[in-house]
Amino acid sequence: MAKELKELTPRSVDYSQWYLDLVIKADLAENSAVRGCMVIKPYGYAIWEKIQRQLDDMFKETGHVNAYFPLFIPKSFLSKEADHVEGFAKECAVVTHYRLKNDPDGKGVIVDPEAKLEEELIVRPTSETIIWNTYRNWIQSYRDLPILVNQWANVVRWEMRTRLFLRTAEFLWQEGHTAHATREEAEAETIQMLNVYAQFAEEHMAMPVIKGVKSASERFAGALETYTIEAMMQDGKALQSGTSHFLGQNFAKAFDVKFADKEGKMDYVWATSWGLSTRLIGALIMAHSDDNGLVLPPKLAPFQVVIVPIYKGEEQLSKIDAKVEGLVKSLKSLGISVKYDNADNKKPGWKFSEYELKGVPVRLAIGARDMENNTVEVARRDTLTKETVSFDGLDIYIKNLLDDIQANIYKKAFDFRTSRMITVDTYEEFKEKIEEGYFIFAHWDGTSETEERVKTETKATIRCIPLEGDKTPGKCMVTGKPSVQRVVFARAY
């Protein structure tokens, strides 16, 4: 890849194009031959593996286990919960046949009309229906509860306008589906998982989030309440990064899932579901990266350190190889992932710009003078700064540096968000500020009509009713009617 091929459209010129350039040029993903479906390339998938490993550990620490349910959902299941079918029927892939046969008129294949399914199958857009149909057989008494299950899976929603990672017809995600004996327990689970998501976003993705509850019109189809974490991208837009739903007894009623309590009384089971997807990779890119390429927080970088030797001839290289060998070993023993790139078919300059584009947090370069002085050049991706550091104690130095980079990336995102959050009291000021890319804390009268009007007139939506912070009542900026507390408006992905 020549230097110019790596150049990205600057964010200031076209943010959207910058994003697309970056996804493609950093080898994260690409569009496939199937409309709306992406290919997640090895470097992008390695980030997803880091996300998975970390979240999976957090789910298990909170008592959850993994399981796997069918890809297909009988069409009739969707209809059992009225809001649910309303939400998903309009964008689902439908399997109608189970065989192809040779085309009598040509050398291709056609659908065999004799192999029509009695009931069509939907490729799961989410699994509440098939899972609650299964739970009916798993649950008889309070002793069978709670069920704390998570699934890692692919899902399909036939979106018309797609965008790599952010909105694709097929995506990868995890979906937790829990069953409880009481309302209180299910509500506590919903909040617990919201907090797990927020902790993951802040500590691992280095991305500050606002935790809150969705307005009625933005609720998951079939939920009583939807909780969300909302993150700010560098253009001031919001990205919903994970949702946790309190489903009440809706799905238990739709699939007739009852249990006997300690006194033998029968009641419907209480439910939650919560999900987070490959969309998060889009968030990660848009929250931190710059015009030179990706900026990855060390905790999610496929590799955290790259070492590039600068040499003339085999002899010099073999000396550097020998010196680096011990460093690689001691970094690995500290749990740091490291790549030593001594491939001789690429120049150091090419490698430098490649790893910058790929967002490797720390780059070490070691040349003849460094060998003499027992030093190494250490470059940080987040600040694009360099310094010369002694080889002695370098492993510990790098370990601390990675912590520092993780914290700095978070701080940068946090400070940016702070500079783009504003409290507004008039609809006039609102319309002005929303154009500039802000999270706007404003009073709202609680009605879907006002919410819809704001959306139509400004393209801003209510991202959430925040759980934390100022809870003072006031008057709706649009209608002047009473408002319980300020809510967060923003334009969103």
Place this chain on the structure above:
Amino acid sequence: MAKELKELTPRSVDYSQWYLDLVIKADLAENSAVRGCMVIKPYGYAIWEKIQRQLDDMFKETGHVNAYFPLFIPKSFLSKEADHVEGFAKECAVVTHYRLKNDPDGKGVIVDPEAKLEEELIVRPTSETIIWNTYRNWIQSYRDLPILVNQWANVVRWEMRTRLFLRTAEFLWQEGHTAHATREEAEAETIQMLNVYAQFAEEHMAMPVIKGVKSASERFAGALETYTIEAMMQDGKALQSGTSHFLGQNFAKAFDVKFADKEGKMDYVWATSWGLSTRLIGALIMAHSDDNGLVLPPKLAPFQVVIVPIYKGEEQLSKIDAKVEGLVKSLKSLGISVKYDNADNKKPGWKFSEYELKGVPVRLAIGARDMENNTVEVARRDTLTKETVSFDGLDIYIKNLLDDIQANIYKKAFDFRTSRMITVDTYEEFKEKIEEGYFIFAHWDGTSETEERVKTETKATIRCIPLEGDKTPGKCMVTGKPSVQRVVFARAY
């Protein structure tokens, strides 16, 4: 679950029913509402996670990376490789529409006839076609090779007769797809991955396997050669446990994937693919388990040790709790997974039979007398033997015991297989022995006709032409024609 509910049909009475009983009663999997698709329950999925983690490490150690390709394959792609479409068109799920709408005649939903796809999509039965269509854009020159990619995914093959884990319409697997500049390199990769599978089967699943090459009629649709590992189940039948395919240039030609070599000469790329699925859980069950339940090799057991306290009253329990706490910690620090089951709603006897059914390799029981004597009762699942062991040094004792159990389970399976392998020279003896459940090493003339005749007359198939062992030529047991070497015949799952 009452005691009698845990009882399994004995293997001697009905092997097939024993298997099904065990899968259901040990909570591994169950049939779903969708024909042929299973629900993998948490305990079964935990075994799959162990398999995944270990194999994934082995793939990465051999230089492979993970990626993700679309679930859907355009219908026309299947037809591009002639053998491939022949192999898969007859059993594939076909997506024809992308939307439902309300049924005007009722309260359900129907397929929206206006939302018909221009080209039908196949739910992937395997991903060679979509992946080689993608590789076309990834490969220009020898510098882009090799590509060493693996995918963890679900696939669908519309099987008519299904059986939990062994044959299901949807299953989980990994599929490796590699691209190489030379025939030799692709062949070496094919063999390397066969060896990885064999090593995994023997060292982790404790299941001896025969490595070999498939006869032409059993080859993967589109491959030049298919290599296999074949394991013996306790009824003497064979189970194909993993396959590695040398695809030659077939898919490169079908999807026009060429590269420029060092001299600038264009040639088609060489390919391999290799896969291993949740079917392996069926193999694991059938290779080792007994009439009391699962017998899991320690390396794949969801937890390796369970500790059951035997007590009267809270005070005694809290003393045992305190004593066990340190043991749990030191076992964990040795990398041993352990569950301390001090739940008071179940009797020790119930727990004993539950963990026996679930195949936990080591069970510790600790009661009043043990507390006095500083001992614990150690029960092995594989031999169903017990002994009293001192608490001092117990962690190291258990670590060694787990190694011993792993080795013993392998040895038992190996010895069983040895007792059921036989060399046969006449078709008469063959027909007799095949009824008794043997792997039969016999001479074959190399023709599909003879192979087909043996299959029709005895239900035995050629499992493989072994890579190792006796290579002496001879005469076909059926036709008397020349044979290059003995091949392995068996009935198979």
